[in-house]
Amino acid sequence: MATAAAHTAAGTEPGEAAHPAASSARTAEQQAAFDEAVAADERIEPRDWMPDAYRATLVRQIAQHAHSEIIGMQPEANWITRAPSLRRKAILMAKVQDEAGHGLYLYSAAETLGTSREELLDKLHSGRQKYSSIFNYPTLTWADVGAIGWLVDGAAITNQVPLCRCSYGPYARAMVRVCKEESFHQRQGYESLLALSRGTKAQHEMAQDAVNRWWWPSLMMFGPPDDESSHSEQSMTWKIKRHSNDELRQRFVDICVPQAESLGLTLPDPDLVWNEARGHYDFGPIDWTEFWAVLKGNGPCNDQRITQRRRAHEEGVWVREAAAAYAAKHGKATA
């Protein structure tokens, strides 16, 4: 494994297996120390003992998050060559480059749990690990780039801000870095949509059409409703998650309604109305059949995204091999 001494998990002590009773007493002690640390809001670090299920949950979640960042580059990169001005083009390139960076921060965090980059990419390419369903929708017009920045990055921020306090140190630190960078993503999207909304009638309509198509999938980004969410409760106890899916979704809706008003655009939900008693906006039912269908691989772009990802990886083989050969020849690598 290519991880450092500073990263690798604490191993089994020699002779432990020979004394099952002593070993289970030791495990109970470690479990108690872990529970205490989590309850006290301390961070768990890579070499600390942790329950296997905690480790597995983190690997699954961080991997899915990392994959989402790099797959998410595709729908937006689709518009780089056709950005309407040099300014917008430079901004979009910087944003897509940031998403690559987010993927790398997160892959590094996942690797501290004892998996490897190769294994993670392999699981993405073979469909054994998932990425966010939102990236299986197409970017049909330039306005989609603005709508993604405002809504998709906006939903991601709502999800990610609480993750900055996640109980696993490397994940929390990666999220701090990511969140600092995300706010530019959301603001550039909003500004771009605003320019369209205040533009010609055709531009305004294009902006409205993009919002109409991205609104519902953005709400689905928070995951299934709380009563159907299989991992939620345990993740809350472990303080990997701090708020429930429905709670975060509501927070996002409440933030978006006034922002849409300032944009001069409407959100495509006739049931959206302020509820004085709850102090929140009520909103209409989400089409969860669509969500599950896209998740199972039947979204408009699932095949395209994975095919493109595999191709990029395969076409990069010779570059990786050449760099490794160069390093071997010049003897600077310290594998």
Added chain:
Amino acid sequence: MSSSTDWPLWEVFVRSRRGLSHTHAGSLHAPDAEMALRNARDLYTRRSEGVSLWVVPSTAITASSPDEKDSFFEPAGDKPYRHPTFYEIPDGVKHL
């Protein structure tokens, strides 16, 4: 779980401005030190977060064990007299 094709892992340290020490920023994979530096620049200083970078092969780091947390750091635990607040100084004594 040995990974045959992954490049070696490097730890990245960034000096955010002159006068401050390098701080651990994260890690990355690279085939050699030179590429590690370039990747570190692209990954950790896209917004002028640093004026100097160190990259260190992760395998070169020796870490203390989390298991010996208590015993290893224990010697410092019972020496409060190493802190200035340990000492009682009469009110009104200045510059001390």
